[in-house]
Amino acid sequence: MSIRERLSGNEAAAIAMKQINPDVVAAFPITPSTEIPQYFSTFVSNGEVNTEFVAVESEHSAMSATIAAEAAGARAMTATSANGMSLMWEMIYIASSLRLPIVMSLVNRAVSGPLNIHNDHSDAMGVRDAGWVMLFSENNQEAYDNLIMAHRIAEHKDVKLPLMVCQDGFITSHSIENIELIEDDKVKAFVGEYKPEEYLLNKKNPIAIGPLDLQAYLFEHKTQQAIAMKNAKKVILEVAEDFEKMTGRKYSFFEEYKMEDAETAIVCMNSTAGTAKFVVDNLRAQGIKAGLIKIRVFRPFPAEEIAKALENCKAVAILDKADSLNAAGGALFEDVTSAMYVNQKQVPMVNYVYGIGGRDTTSKDIEKVYTDLDEIAKTGNVSDPYRYLGLRG
Amino acid sequence: MAYNLKQVIAEKPSRFTAGHRMCAGCGAPSVARMVLRALKPEDHAVISCATGCMEVSTFIYPYTAWTDSFIHTAFECSAANTSGVEAAYKALKRSGKIPENEETKFIAFGGDGGTYDIGLQALSGAMERGTDMVYVCYDNGAYMNTGIQRSSATPRFADTTTSPAGKVVPGKMQNRKDLANIMANHHIPYVAQSIALNNYKDLYEKSEKAIYTKGAAFLNVLAPCPRGWGYNTEDLMQINKLAVETCYWPLFEVIDGKYIVNYKPKNKLPIEEFLKPQKRFKHMFKPGNEWMIKEFQEEVDRRWEELLNLEEITNK
Numbered sequence: 001m002s003i004r005e006r007l008s009g010n011e012a013a014a015i016a017m018k019q020i021n022p023d024v025v026a027a028f029p030i031t032p033s034t035e036i037p038q039y040f041s042t043f044v045s046n047g048e049v050n051t052e053f054v055a056v057e058s059e060h061s062a063m064s065a066t067i068a069a070e071a072a073g074a075r076a077m078t079a080t081s082a083n084g085m086s087l088m089w090e091m092i093y094i095a096s097s098l099r100l101p102i103v104m105s106l107v108n109r110a111v112s113g114p115l116n117i118h119n120d121h122s123d124a125m126g127v128r129d130a131g132w133v134m135l136f137s138e139n140n141q142e143a144y145d146n147l148i149m150a151h152r153i154a155e156h157k158d159v160k161l162p163l164m165v166c167q168d169g170f171i172t173s174h175s176i177e178n179i180e181l182i183e184d185d186k187v188k189a190f191v192g193e194y195k196p197e198e199y200l201l202n203k204k205n206p207i208a209i210g211p212l213d214l215q216a217y218l219f220e221h222k223t224q225q226a227i228a229m230k231n232a233k234k235v236i237l238e239v240a241e242d243f244e245k246m247t248g249r250k251y252s253f254f255e256e257y258k259m260e261d262a263e264t265a266i267v268c269m270n271s272t273a274g275t276a277k278f279v280v281d282n283l284r285a286q287g288i289k290a291g292l293i294k295i296r297v298f299r300p301f302p303a304e305e306i307a308k309a310l311e312n313c314k315a316v317a318i319l320d321k322a323d324s325l326n327a328a329g330g331a332l333f334e335d336v337t338s339a340m341y342v343n344q345k346q347v348p349m350v351n352y353v354y355g356i357g358g359r360d361t362t363s364k365d366i367e368k369v370y371t372d373l374d375e376i377a378k379t380g381n382v383s384d385p386y387r388y389l390g391l392r393g
Numbered sequence: 394m395a396y397n398l399k400q401v402i403a404e405k406p407s408r409f410t411a412g413h414r415m416c417a418g419c420g421a422p423s424v425a426r427m428v429l430r431a432l433k434p435e436d437h438a439v440i441s442c443a444t445g446c447m448e449v450s451t452f453i454y455p456y457t458a459w460t461d462s463f464i465h466t467a468f469e470c471s472a473a474n475t476s477g478v479e480a481a482y483k484a485l486k487r488s489g490k491i492p493e494n495e496e497t498k499f500i501a502f503g504g505d506g507g508t509y510d511i512g513l514q515a516l517s518g519a520m521e522r523g524t525d526m527v528y529v530c531y532d533n534g535a536y537m538n539t540g541i542q543r544s545s546a547t548p549r550f551a552d553t554t555t556s557p558a559g560k561v562v563p564g565k566m567q568n569r570k571d572l573a574n575i576m577a578n579h580h581i582p583y584v585a586q587s588i589a590l591n592n593y594k595d596l597y598e599k600s601e602k603a604i605y606t607k608g609a610a611f612l613n614v615l616a617p618c619p620r621g622w623g624y625n626t627e628d629l630m631q632i633n634k635l636a637v638e639t640c641y642w643p644l645f646e647v648i649d650g651k652y653i654v655n656y657k658p659k660n661k662l663p664i665e666e667f668l669k670p671q672k673r674f675k676h677m678f679k680p681g682n683e684w685m686i687k688e689f690q691e692e693v694d695r696r697w698e699e700l701l702n703l704e705e706i707t708n709k
Contacts, residue, residue: 023484026477052484054476057518064470064515068477071464072439074484076477094466200462201482203437203495210465211454 002247003181009172012140012179013079013105013165014039016147018049019187022103023074023194026054026065030084031117032169033107037079059084063091070100071209073199075151077102081169082109085123089130095162096131096225098209101154102162103147108270108321109169110357118358119169121269121321124298125331131225133163133232134299136269138255140177142296143167145249148182151191152239158231166298168271170358182247190246229300236297253302255294256309258284262291264373265310267336268319269295272354272361279366290370295332303339310336311345314377317369319389323353329386348382354389365390398594405430408438413458414450418626420589420616420633421447421504421531427593428500428529428612429461431600437461437497439478443471443507446538446618447531469511472519475501475526498604499526504616505546506536509572520579520609527603530572531616541621545570548641549692550685551673553621558676563685568692576611577647583610584647588633595644595655602646615642623672635667640697645704652704661697664690 007015014036017025025044027037037053044053054069056062062078069076080088085106095102110116111123124134133153137143146165154163167173182190198207213221233253240251255273258280259265266276273294283290293309310316318337320330328334333351340347352369355361369389376382408429415422425447432438438461442448448465451458464474479499485491501519503512508530516528535553536542543556549568552558556565577584583606585599596614603610617624617632624632636642639662644655665686668674677685 023488024477024480026480050484050488052480052487054480054522056473056476057514057521061470061473061476061515061518064466064473065477065480067466068441068464068474069481070477072478072481072485073490074481076481090467091470098466200439200464200478201437201485201491201497202462203497206437206460206462208452208457208459208463210463211452211457212449213454217454 003183005179005181006176007140007179008035008174008176009140009143009167010035010107010174011039012144013147013167014043015181016144017077018043019182019184020075020077020147020151020191021049021188022051022077024052024054024066024069024076025078026056026062026069026076027078027080028056028059028062028084030059030081032109032173033079033081033084033105035173036105036107059087060091063088063095066102067091067095067098067100070102071098071200073196073201075194077104079105079107081107082111082123085127086111089127092127092130092132094210097221099160099225099228100162101151101160103150103154104162104164105143105147106164106166107169107173108166116357119171120356120358124166125322125324128299128331131161131229132299133159133161133229134297135163135165136296136298137165137167137172138271138273138294139172140175141179143172144179144181145243145247145251148187148190149239149243149251151194153232153235155194156235159228159235161225161228161232166270171271180247186246190242232300233302251296253297253305254309255296257292257294259291259293259309261289263289263314264316264370264377265291265293265313266317266319266366266369267293267295267332269298269321269332272319272321275361275363276366279363279370283370288370288374301335301339303335304343306336307339307343307345310340310347313347315373316347316349317373318349318351319369320351320353321355323356348376348380350376350382350385350387352387352389359390361390398592398597401597402430402593405434408432408460410458410460412456414453415446416619418619418624418629419446420533420618420629423589423593424529424531424596424614424616425502427589427596428600431597431604432498435496437495439464439497439499441465441471441474441478441501443503443512444468445504445507447502447504449538468507470515471501471503471507471512472528473515475499475528476519476522476524479524479526499524500604501526501528503528503530504537505530505532505534505544506538509546509570510544517579520576520581520611523581523608525608527610527612529612529614531614533616533618533621534569535618535621537618537621546572548689550677550689552676553673563676563682571696573611573613579609580650581609581611582606582649586613586643586645588615588637588642588644590630590633590637599646621673624670628670632670635662635670638662639664639667639693641667641693643697643700645700651707652700654700654704664693
């Protein structure tokens with residue numbers, strides 16, 4: 001029997017880590033992810049895990065130590081947010097290039113500056129091209145479930161890429177909600193043992209990793225990472241299938257909420273999907289054919305599948321919780337519109353940058369987006385595709 | 394420690410192999426070779442190395458000069474990498490994935506750029522956490538890999554590409570940082586300053602102590618650079634000797650807080666002897682610049698006296 005609990009998103013992530021029982025955790029505190037290493041170090045101090053906890057002196061060292069621990073043959077995990085991710089940035093690329101299946105919780109927060117501790121997705125968007133598998137979570141349950149699935153995806157022989165599980169800072173990380181936990185032994189069996197083929201601590205077969213990789217080889221090596229990212233799509237679905245067998249909870253690249261006959265749709269990530277579902281339900285009650293796509297797998301980006309899911313809509317709004325400051329639109333907007341174009345789907349699309357620095361996004365805001373979409377659906381015209389939601393006039 | 398150094402060198406195979414691309418006359422490869430020679434033959438080692446001359450010249454894909462396991466990631470995190478590997482080792486030993494009787498030692502290398510400057514934070518963190526490792530700084534006194542820019546290890550007045558000796562500013566204007574003392578003040582069990590000299594006896598013995606001391610250990614080894622210092626490649630060992638005989642680079646150890654000065658020259662040579670063969674100090678010998686040599690000498694003397702005092706105080 002699964003265990004019913006009430007936990008915050010950070011607690012859920014820490015409990016998932018306890019059940020995974022990694023060999024090494026190296027982390028540095030930063031709001032709002034601080035609680036994850038806090039809770040976890042309590043598990044260490046009380047002997048509830050076998051993990052070696054390294055209380056490093058910075059996020060740069062957190063990722064450096066995690067990389068080296070994973071390369072040494074250990075299952076290594078960490079957690080961070082915002083500026084912590086920024087400080088890790090150099091090592092984030094190195095982690096994926098060394099093909100190390102590190103798993104990290106990224107509790108999304110606005111990247112400075114100016115300083116702000118609240119939620120948006122600018123930290124995650126800053127590393128979207130770094131070669132990490134990126135999973136997003138609507139709530140504490142998904143943050144937990146994604147972590148339980150993470151190692152199976154990251155460590156798969158066709159993938160071997162690091163993976164980050166994103167959840168919204170404070171909104172998810174500090175809100176206590178109901179959650180269904182899986183029994184320890186089931187998690188242990190599901191996650192399995194980490195058995196790397198090559199690792200630094202193997203005395204019988206010493207290895208050297210992290211070379212100077214010049215013109216004759218780097219291109220091929222980067223392409224291998226790209227292939228692994230493509231391979232991850234199949235693996236993510238396989239792992240989700242096994243997970244569904246164990247828990248009954250179904251996961252895919254994205255969740256399609258009332259999309260079968262939807263004429264207007266919103267595409268978004270993380271906790272905003274909860275608010276959007278509430279609005280969709282209200283609109284449906286009024287006979288408005290509204291739908292929602294909540295992206296779970298942002299990297300690899302399921303371009304073809306998204307294009308297919310949106311092909312019959314009359315108007316679509318893509319919500320970006322980070323501005324790309326590029327005079328063209330947010331990152332998710334560009335990915336989705338590019339997916340539509342390449343797959344020859346012609347649907348009017350509009351971008352809303354919203355929730356920056358923790359600006360509250362209410363059901364009224366989301367309703368306004370659907371109202372705008374109705375107008376676009378009628379005329380087929382999007383004169384200003386790069387818009388803001390919840391910005392003071 | 395009864396042993397025959399010549400025999401050790403002859404019999405122990407080098408774990409850092411020939412074929413690397415370090416410059417002729419560079420002090421660093423002999424440091425790497427001798428440090429690794431201090432490992433017991435039966436012990437495995439995981440080496441980490443900061444980005445720098447040593448890394449880019451010894452591990453160019455698909456070749457490596459390292460016979461032990463080796464990891465390089467970036468410039469500032471050699472110590473943090475070793476910290477991660479050491480944590481993995483403890484965890485895997487505890488879970489029985491590494492046999493109980495198997496011994497692995499952890500050695501991090503970095504130049505003065507990766508150690509005194511950009512990597513100082515990671516180094517300080519790893520030492521403070523008591524990581525069971527040795528950090529070896531091969532100190533060539535500037536960022537040599539990127540083309541001889543000044544570092545906090547560069548001595549005063551040295552001509553570098555970011556502290557050029559010009560008409561108004563005569564080279565680097567600041568004194569060098571004293572990293573060995575900074576590490577000693579972390580109160581770790583073993584800190585030493587060494588150099589490749591006299592058949593490497595000093596370096597070999599300190600490496601052995603550092604590697605086989607439980608806990609964090611730090612070795613600072615002067616490793617001259619023929620390009621950055623401007624000496625003839627064949628004069629490497631002579632430069633090393635002059636660094637010690639002038640007390641520019643004192644040989645000492647700090648064992649559990651006690652300073653031991655390993656060598657006190659009977660006739661301390663004037664600093665000119667060390668400065669003169671090096672092009673980076675050429676401008677100091679022009680007429681009118683005698684004050685530079687005088688002030689350089691005063692700084693050397695001051696630090697030497699301080700070291701002797703530390704030895705006295707900590708052994709009372």
